[in-house]
Amino acid sequence: MMKNAVLFLIGIITCFSCDNTDMISDDKEPEDDLYFPPNSGNEWETIDFNALDWNENALDDLYTYLESNDTRAFIVLKDGKIAIEKYWGNNILNTGAFEANSLWYWASAGKTLTASLVGIAEQEGDLVIEDKSSDYLGTGWTSLSLEKENLITIKHQLTMTTGLAYQVSDLDCTEPSCLGYGTDAGMQWYYHNAAYTILDEVISNATGIDYNSYTDQKIDAITGMNGRWIPLGYNNVYWSTARDMARFGLLTLNKGVWKDNQAIYTENYYRQMVNSSQDLNPSYGYLWWLNGENKIQFPGTASTLNIDLSSHAPEDLFAGMGKNGQFVEIVPNQNLVVIRMGEAPNDALVPIVFHDEMWEKLSTVISN
Numbered sequence: 001m002m003k004n005a006v007l008f009l010i011g012i013i014t015c016f017s018c019d020n021t022d023m024i025s026d027d028k029e030p031e032d033d034l035y036f037p038p039n040s041g042n043e044w045e046t047i048d049f050n051a052l053d054w055n056e057n058a059l060d061d062l063y064t065y066l067e068s069n070d071t072r073a074f075i076v077l078k079d080g081k082i083a084i085e086k087y088w089g090n091n092i093l094n095t096g097a098f099e100a101n102s103l104w105y106w107a108s109a110g111k112t113l114t115a116s117l118v119g120i121a122e123q124e125g126d127l128v129i130e131d132k133s134s135d136y137l138g139t140g141w142t143s144l145s146l147e148k149e150n151l152i153t154i155k156h157q158l159t160m161t162t163g164l165a166y167q168v169s170d171l172d173c174t175e176p177s178c179l180g181y182g183t184d185a186g187m188q189w190y191y192h193n194a195a196y197t198i199l200d201e202v203i204s205n206a207t208g209i210d211y212n213s214y215t216d217q218k219i220d221a222i223t224g225m226n227g228r229w230i231p232l233g234y235n236n237v238y239w240s241t242a243r244d245m246a247r248f249g250l251l252t253l254n255k256g257v258w259k260d261n262q263a264i265y266t267e268n269y270y271r272q273m274v275n276s277s278q279d280l281n282p283s284y285g286y287l288w289w290l291n292g293e294n295k296i297q298f299p300g301t302a303s304t305l306n307i308d309l310s311s312h313a314p315e316d317l318f319a320g321m322g323k324n325g326q327f328v329e330i331v332p333n334q335n336l337v338v339i340r341m342g343e344a345p346n347d348a349l350v351p352i353v354f355h356d357e358m359w360e361k362l363s364t365v366i367s368n
Helices: 002-012 056-068 107-123 154-159 193-197 199-207 211-223 242-253 267-273 352-366
Strands: 071-078 081-087 228-232 235-240 318-322 326-331 336-342
Touching (some): 056 071, 056 081, 107 154, 107 199, 107 211, 107 235, 107 242, 154 199, 193 235, 199 211, 211 242, 235 242, 242 326
Antiparallel strands (some): 071 081, 228 235
């Protein structure tokens, strides 16, 4: 099924462009020390290890670890320039080596794209995140009573706090019969995938634009990304190259500003998106995972642990994290973007242990 999705993707991906006047101003200027690659072609400036004073001798250990855990692509941007870029194994069709132009799925790391799109729609006046979800989905999108359904807002969907029951056979199922009452919205945190997926429909209904077209117009066109959302069961999965994911990471590092364009969302929305969105799981923003909060509830669990997302990663890291270890990660204080795509290193819903060990290896490289 995954291979069929890739074949479909290859057949329909095209380049899109848009006028920069579509962007709403936030009076946010790009950082002077960030480089942005051209929006077309393969040009992307690299940065020398000698200029960084990083530990080049530790690279082999990092590469060995990544390759032994079925990594396909690994990129580190420093100040927007490529400091590390490495590929392993075959593409998903097993028709050749995995390369810079090979496509891969983001899995739940794509949730971060959705968070950005919600912010864009709010800035352009198409929705307000405190609005009831039923304002855009119609009543009866769950099997809750109207009173309880009307408690759920877009913000609850962004923060995994809808209160929908998670003791169900399929957490991906978006049918009303699968979306039952667990508790009032805002009273529990649980990684409920269906509640997130329905945000696609919220955005499309609010803007009147097809979800792929909206992504193309508002993010892909200004950054040079060339990805595509592909339906897979109940899910909507984003596919792109690793460099496309790095472009999105660079956009997010610069608070939604690409080159000299205007911000895609307000500075206030950005701040809320990448900081604790609620007290139940302070390591979660708007569909982004946060490090350094000392308390976390992982996907598939109903209890919190008094630990960080990663003990070896920088405390200010925030990350989009997906099944099988798809990572788009931002370290603002160091102007770093880290990308990992690949097969599953283990059977975890999100490979947290692998993620921490990856950062243990990478930290040895970047902190000489």
